[in-house]
Amino acid sequence: MGTIAERLKIALKTITKSVCEANRPANSVKLLAVTKTKPVSDIVQAYEAGHRLFGENYVQEGVDKIQQLREFDDIQWHFIGPLQSNKTRLVAENFDWVHSIDRLKIAQRLNDQRSAHKKLNVCIQVNIDNEASKAGVPPEEVNLLAEQISNMPNLTLRGLMTIPRVQQNAEMQRDSLSAMNALFVQLQTKYPQIDTLSMGMSNDMQLAIECGSTMVRIGSAIFGSRQ
Template sequence: MTTIADRLSIAQSRINQAAQKCARNPNEVKLLAVSKTKPANDIIEAYLAGQRLFGENYVQEGEQKILQLGEEFNDIEWHFIGPLQSNKTKVVAEHFDWMHTLSREKVAKRLNDQRPPHLPPLQVCIQVNISNEQSKSGVDEQEVFKLAQQISQMPKLKLRGLMAIPTATDDINLQQDEFSRLNTLYQTLKQQFDTVDTLSMGMSGDLDIAITNGSTMVRVGSAIFGSRT
């Protein structure tokens, strides 16, 4: 039976191969291990195998793990990658290093106001609804730059880039279209804001095509930690 360390190695190899295939430096693509619903012991096992970036989808679960592990494993970089209601922003502002799913000015203001002064700015990505699905969070493509400008005025937030969850499909052409459009948005945003360096897109099933289209961070969960209960 494969271990978490084995599966981390396999995921990293996939990233390296995908990057090399499109003539990119594999070091340009970071692996975010999505540890939602998994116990702290699994995170420790991944940590001992060298992993430092972990993504959590649920506010309270993420807070509990950070409080449990934060002192001993203080070089973990915690990423919040789930939907965030405005009444739960305080936990993210106080405990996480990154927030990937920012799509409203109201939430941005709350995160900025609630970020403790002793912490560095919260690193944020704007979530784009690149598939235009009503069931998904995120801003429309044309709203990205307005929200980016608003975030840039908030001193306790640092705009790092874009994040998206494309259509769940086996249609390669549709995947290619959505990833390509997101990369175009990202490249334009980079030209306007010098803090932008992150394109968070691609998961276990589509990380290869995401990397081909410029992803700098892929989010991998079950392929590392096993299926979720």
């Protein structure tokens, strides 16, 4: 499979190729390396290869890694998993980004528990296909939650995140991804700081980029399959 550095390089090349094929500007899509269940040593390998954006799904595991890697102070830590209200303080105090805000209560707690000297970047998680098994706000509730978050002094609304349904064919998948992009573009007209559409993983990364993603979340393709 090659080293982590080699697989990271392949992932970045795939992103660059997909961006070019979609006729989008160079460097318009960032790679978030997802390190859940992976050891700190894997993160260090990716860091030494030049990567700085890392995503964690589990609160305590993520906080432990952040604390172990304090010396690497230019890492940007993204929390991308489901967030319960009793865990918001740990996230507010340790992470740079949260992708998974799906209700007002979580946003308010993060705001109240975040240090005022540095704002927390946040994305609203959207349940674009209205799946009962998935978190996220319905598309029709995005505008209201965005307005509420925009009034919170310790949060900066940066965009939207989604995990779309795995569809039977590419056209159906494209419909979901395009609907997310439409929501994203609509929000940008009202909130000029919005610049992030977090969508696309290993299985749909290229299609997500075609449909406007600005950040793809890649784990196993870089770090290997999870235990």
